[in-house]
Amino acid sequence: MYEALRAYFVDQHPAHAAARQFGYSPGSFYVLCTHFRTHQLPPFFRESKRGPKRQPKKDPVRDLVVALRKRNRSIYDIRDALREQGRPLSLRSIWEILREAGFARLPRRLDEERPERARPEAAPRANRRAFALEAGAGFPTEVGGVFLFVPLLVELGFDRLVEQAGYPGTRAIPALQSLLALLALKLLGRKRVSHVMDLAHDRGLGLFAGLNAVPKTTALIDYSYRTQRGHNLALLRGMVQALRRQGMLPGESFNLDFHAIPHFGEQSILERHYVPRRSHAEKSVLTFLAQDNDSRVICYANARLLKRDKAEEVLRFVDFWKRTTGELPKELVFDARLTTPRTLYALDELGIRFLTLRPRSAALVRALLALPAAAWTRCHLDVPHRKYRTPRIHESRVRLKDYPADLRQIAAIDLGRDQPTLLITNDFRPRPETLLTRYAQRMIVENAIADGVHFFHLDALSSDIQIEADLSVTLTAVGNALYHTFARQIRGFEEAQAGSLARRFINTMATVRIGSGTIELTYPKRAGNPLLVEAGYAAKRVQVPWLHEHTLSFAFS
Numbered sequence: 001m002y003e004a005l006r007a008y009f010v011d012q013h014p015a016h017a018a019a020r021q022f023g024y025s026p027g028s029f030y031v032l033c034t035h036f037r038t039h040q041l042p043p044f045f046r047e048s049k050r051g052p053k054r055q056p057k058k059d060p061v062r063d064l065v066v067a068l069r070k071r072n073r074s075i076y077d078i079r080d081a082l083r084e085q086g087r088p089l090s091l092r093s094i095w096e097i098l099r100e101a102g103f104a105r106l107p108r109r110l111d112e113e114r115p116e117r118a119r120p121e122a123a124p125r126a127n128r129r130a131f132a133l134e135a136g137a138g139f140p141t142e143v144g145g146v147f148l149f150v151p152l153l154v155e156l157g158f159d160r161l162v163e164q165a166g167y168p169g170t171r172a173i174p175a176l177q178s179l180l181a182l183l184a185l186k187l188l189g190r191k192r193v194s195h196v197m198d199l200a201h202d203r204g205l206g207l208f209a210g211l212n213a214v215p216k217t218t219a220l221i222d223y224s225y226r227t228q229r230g231h232n233l234a235l236l237r238g239m240v241q242a243l244r245r246q247g248m249l250p251g252e253s254f255n256l257d258f259h260a261i262p263h264f265g266e267q268s269i270l271e272r273h274y275v276p277r278r279s280h281a282e283k284s285v286l287t288f289l290a291q292d293n294d295s296r297v298i299c300y301a302n303a304r305l306l307k308r309d310k311a312e313e314v315l316r317f318v319d320f321w322k323r324t325t326g327e328l329p330k331e332l333v334f335d336a337r338l339t340t341p342r343t344l345y346a347l348d349e350l351g352i353r354f355l356t357l358r359p360r361s362a363a364l365v366r367a368l369l370a371l372p373a374a375a376w377t378r379c380h381l382d383v384p385h386r387k388y389r390t391p392r393i394h395e396s397r398v399r400l401k402d403y404p405a406d407l408r409q410i411a412a413i414d415l416g417r418d419q420p421t422l423l424i425t426n427d428f429r430p431r432p433e434t435l436l437t438r439y440a441q442r443m444i445v446e447n448a449i450a451d452g453v454h455f456f457h458l459d460a461l462s463s464d465i466q467i468e469a470d471l472s473v474t475l476t477a478v479g480n481a482l483y484h485t486f487a488r489q490i491r492g493f494e495e496a497q498a499g500s501l502a503r504r505f506i507n508t509m510a511t512v513r514i515g516s517g518t519i520e521l522t523y524p525k526r527a528g529n530p531l532l533v534e535a536g537y538a539a540k541r542v543q544v545p546w547l548h549e550h551t552l553s554f555a556f557s
Helices: 002-009 015-021 026-037 058-070 075-084 091-100 144-156 158-165 175-187 193-199 203-209 217-224 229-245 307-325 341-349 362-369 432-440 443-454 466-489 498-506 529-534
Strands: 138-141 253-262 272-275 280-292 298-302 331-333 353-357 392-400 403-413 421-425 510-514 518-523 551-556
Touching: 002 015, 002 026, 015 026, 058 075, 058 091, 075 091, 138 203, 144 158, 144 175, 144 203, 144 229, 144 466, 144 498, 144 510, 144 518, 144 551, 158 175, 158 229, 175 193, 175 203, 175 217, 175 466, 193 217, 203 510, 217 466, 229 298, 229 307, 229 466, 253 272, 253 307, 253 443, 280 307, 280 466, 298 307, 298 466, 307 341, 341 353, 341 403, 353 432, 392 432, 403 432, 421 432, 443 466, 443 498, 466 498, 529 551
Parallel strands: 253 331, 331 353, 518 551
Antiparallel strands: 138 510, 253 280, 272 280, 280 298, 353 421, 392 403, 403 421, 510 518
16 A cells, blocks of 8 residues: 555556556546555655745744854844844744754843844933922923913912821822822823823923922822722812812802722622613713812812712712811702702701702603693793704692702703603792703813713722722812813913813923022914913912922913
8 A cells, every 4th residue: 555655656656557556446446546645555655745845935044043042142132033034934933943953942031141232222210309409400391381280279279288188198109299290190081091101201391390300100000009998088178279269169059979980890899880872781980070060170189989979979978178278168069969858858948059960760751741731831041052952841849759848840841852851859949940041051060070081081090909099089079170261361361171282382392591599481383372372371479388388380482
């Protein structure tokens, strides 16, 4: 059998001649050849491999590759050397040559054992003790716009607020410097903490935080896990008090809402919460936000919530405001999912007005639609840009389960929805159209959340540990307050969102010049520079505590 197959496949004899020579019929020999080709014969038989027996690319450089490996060169070094000589070879081909020659993998080498070539430059390590401002020094920075917030931070006494909050720190990177670095990323609209590495060599970002260099990703993320809810709550309390001293946050009325920050990891211990834009519940961090209705500043945030605590969070906000300002909120506006009738009654006993939606049951909707036309009254909403401004309303007194008192219910139709809108409140004094207009203003907090998601990247959850998420949400609230304070100074941009302000004023380069006790930032020509000059930035002289008491000033080309 072997000799017959060898005569046909190797010696290239005709099939009928090989069959006749070794005693096979032509048909049987063809079957035998088929079994050989399909590997159905015993293991003794192997079909010879056809194809080129030479390697035209490998053979000429084989000796050179071996010689380079004997000089302790890696396959990458060998590839570059061959490329310089005009004899390129792939990494796989180089590795095959070395393997055939009996070489093992190259052990890890020291830097001095590697050939000279361009290598990544290591960024300096952040260290407050190495921070020095040498007179006469100057450098460009890509984050010059973030220094426009320094006067606001000094006016708010941000350094004192961080110290009073008791945040942890080290001698190399104190608490103030860690929070300023994290806050700078929020103000610049960076999506994740890890994106600080894009600015690792920018001396300007380190200067903003009062450091010789900005802390790297690991340092900032590790710091987030060292904070506690009490630290964040104390910082928010201090921010509210400082903003009120500047005439912001009157505290007359607040918009409240929950926001679920989804987690996209495969495994998570987080609870499932309803995510409106996805129309289903999924693993997420539940966040509570409170916004002052007049100034539109987010003044309270909490990302350490569980489902069992959800209904009582509004009372915790009331306690926060009472402890911070010495007075209770006068009015709270929120949707139907925020709390329960029992908590609503607790607010009523505290003398706090509330305005919320009532869940619509099928029976309740049928009863309202069955009312005669005379039971509905046409009213006018003083909202110029609203499409549906003349709804019909029906007002009544109702009782809810677990709420042992009458509530005022206002049903409204012709608002652009198929079913009636049901408002309930414990305030019986205002006109119905006033309450409808006020609840429509609650959309402001949803716009603020949308701005937080899009610009401050509130949904960029980097961990399923709520400690880290709570610090991120707290700094989002601080960044939101700073942008609103900044917007009040720019004529025509008082109502602008953070993204628009950042694009026009903050995302700009600058040149830093350090003098004797002074730091001057010079900005290139931009369309928004006249507005900054009009806002008084060209005349500002601010002594910055965390910059060794140097005086910060601004100049515009």
